[in-house]
Amino acid sequence: MIKYNLKCKKCKKEFESWFASSKEYEKLVNINKLNCIFCNSYKVEKSLMSPNIQSSKNKNDRMLNNKKMRNIRNKIKDYQKFIKENFDYVGDDFSYKARTLHYKKTKNFRGIYGNASKKEILELKEEGIETDIIPWFDDKKS
Numbered sequence: 001m002i003k004y005n006l007k008c009k010k011c012k013k014e015f016e017s018w019f020a021s022s023k024e025y026e027k028l029v030n031i032n033k034l035n036c037i038f039c040n041s042y043k044v045e046k047s048l049m050s051p052n053i054q055s056s057k058n059k060n061d062r063m064l065n066n067k068k069m070r071n072i073r074n075k076i077k078d079y080q081k082f083i084k085e086n087f088d089y090v091g092d093d094f095s096y097k098a099r100t101l102h103y104k105k106t107k108n109f110r111g112i113y114g115n116a117s118k119k120e121i122l123e124l125k126e127e128g129i130e131t132d133i134i135p136w137f138d139d140k141k142s
Contacts, residue, residue: 001018002022003016003019004019004025004046004047005047006034006036006045007047008038008039010039010043011038013038015036025046029044076137080136086110087110087111087112088110088112088113090112091115092116093114094112094114094116095116095120095123097114098129099129116131
């Protein structure tokens, strides 16, 4: 992938766009498929770009960010471990099981966790069923 700063010859505005390669950019220009996002003109050309030079500060920032990400990932894994030990996994039946528990008004039950789409989560919340979305790392990938 390559990112270019582009400038419209008609409205003089600049914008960025990503391309699979420099050849892909040239191909789109040659067949008039590259247009300005502001005025829709096809008179678009590459603009001057500054090189992306990595300083030691950037490297230190990246290392700090990586450390923060590892810490966050470890906290999420701890949270996952707690959930696995204290809740019942219901897989893709999460919405059905959540409704069953909610409408049966069962007082003493273990919590559940599983998979649900954003739409299903919204529907559950609209019905007054308390849910939370938790980031989840697959054990095989971590």
